[in-house]
Amino acid sequence: MTRVGKDFYMRDSLTVARELPGKILVRASSEGICSGRIVETEAYMGFKDKAAHSCRGKTPRTEVLFKAGGLAYVYLIYGMYFCLNFSTNSPDKPECVLIRALEPLEGMELMKKRRGTDIVENLCSGPGKLCGALGIGRECNGEDLCGERLFLLDDGFVPDIAASRRVNVDYAGDAAEYEWRFYVRANRFVSCRNIK
């Protein structure tokens, strides 16, 4: 079991998104420790990707993406839910990877309490859900992914990974067709299991 270091994030988001499934995300807060194995990701490739927040340049919201990779990019969606992304690559390439689903491991009781359900499949099977389960909000934006509150472990497990179109980016023209979503095949903790 090793900690994932900064170098891992200093590559393009497609490469990172493909290698993330199987890694273990650990979240430590005042309420306790939670962890889960990443089972679903999406790559957002910066300027060359019309679905990416950063494709039209730097704004107050996307500022974190214009720094070296290895930071959390957290934003509010639909006015009610948060999404967790890992920034990747160099400051001139504002790319990131959306974390879409986890297979819950540690801290099951705390995650159930935060989510208000005992159904394990519903704890982290979606971007908004996993932020709820892990207690991730706007205060995590810019958080170092190699710190003590949020980090990644590698236990050597390599799952069987499939690719598909990304979820809910129909507005993005050609970019909507790119198969930049990566998920663990036949895993019951993946969101949108009808999309192949």
Place this chain on the structure above:
DNA sequence: GCCGGGATCGTCT
């Protein structure tokens, strides 16, 4: 089990 609609507000135009 599947489907449709509503919630809710920060962000950018």
Place this chain on the structure above:
DNA sequence: GACGATCCCGGCA
């Protein structure tokens, strides 16, 4: 002023 990188609930089967 419009619109989401979503989720939940209710209705119907």
